[in-house]
Amino acid sequence: MSAEMAIDTRGLSKHFNGAHAVRGIDLQVPRGTVFGLLGPRGAGKTTTMRMLSALLLPSGGEARVLGHDLEREPQTIRARVNLTGQFTHVDDTLSGQETLTRVARLHGISGLGSRVRTNTLLKALGLLEAAPRPVKLYSQSMRRRLDIAASLVLPPELLLLDEPTEGLDPLSRRRVWDMVRALRAEGTTVFLSTQQPEEAEQLADRIAVLEQGKVVAEHPLLGDIPPSLTDQRTTRPPPVADRSLD
Numbered sequence: 001m002s003a004e005m006a007i008d009t010r011g012l013s014k015h016f017n018g019a020h021a022v023r024g025i026d027l028q029v030p031r032g033t034v035f036g037l038l039g040p041r042g043a044g045k046t047t048t049m050r051m052l053s054a055l056l057l058p059s060g061g062e063a064r065v066l067g068h069d070l071e072r073e074p075q076t077i078r079a080r081v082n083l084t085g086q087f088t089h090v091d092d093t094l095s096g097q098e099t100l101t102r103v104a105r106l107h108g109i110s111g112l113g114s115r116v117r118t119n120t121l122l123k124a125l126g127l128l129e130a131a132p133r134p135v136k137l138y139s140q141s142m143r144r145r146l147d148i149a150a151s152l153v154l155p156p157e158l159l160l161l162d163e164p165t166e167g168l169d170p171l172s173r174r175r176v177w178d179m180v181r182a183l184r185a186e187g188t189t190v191f192l193s194t195q196q197p198e199e200a201e202q203l204a205d206r207i208a209v210l211e212q213g214k215v216v217a218e219h220p221l222l223g224d225i226p227p228s229l230t231d232q233r234t235t236r237p238p239p240v241a242d243r244s245l246d
């Protein structure tokens, strides 16, 4: 396994009481790239991401994350990797601004540094106007964007985004895409899951297609995407193979 890789897995698998959720996957994610895990509902995306962020114990196989062994150094991995989940966990009573300020304080950022960072994120994710309002008044899309902003107060070396644009309106989706591109430009490795081929094509340097816990294709042409995913296709961006891969 190579230390050049942000993520390197061999035969990674997970079963829940004998039901196989992830069936031995090999993934190599070079540092500084965006990797797209594309798969339909129940494919095993969240299970994979929870294992890679050391929140869930694998049933088999091995993995190195940022050079650390998942089995031997789970705490180091938990400290260095950020997973922004499908389900947001924000305190309803705080405002958006307070939420980010609190996260900044937890990272040891305060005063002007905190204000600049939180305002930049609120603006980039279209939340500046809503920032003083309590989160309990936020729509689902606003909560999700706030959750993403919170994970970026201190950009991690490796960010795992589990379906970051699920349920977002087109403008919010665009904002999240821009944010992912900006992170990549800053050198953050991003591992994101999605059910939308277009999203993977737009953002990812490399793509793995996951179906029923197995990688069935890697950085494919759109024509190679399994039929179960193609009904969600809306536009036809240039195939990944035509773009320069790092």
Ligand SMILES: Nc1ncnc2c1ncn2[C@@H]1O[C@H](COP(=O)(O)OP(=O)(O)OP(=O)(O)O)[C@@H](O)[C@H]1O
Residues within 6 Å of the ligand: 016, 019, 020, 021, 039, 040, 041, 042, 043, 044, 045, 046, 047, 048, 086, 195
């Ligand atoms: N804690 C659990 N206990 C039992 N089965 C589980 C558990 N978590 C996931 N599974 C099962 O594992 C399989 C993969 O689930 P997972 O949530 O990883 O898929 P997913 O690709 O993230 O789906 P979605 O697009 O709906 O989020 C599913 O069949 C699911 O029912």
Ligand SMILES: [Mg+2]
Residues within 6 Å of the ligand: 045, 046, 047, 086, 162
């Ligand atoms: Mg999921």
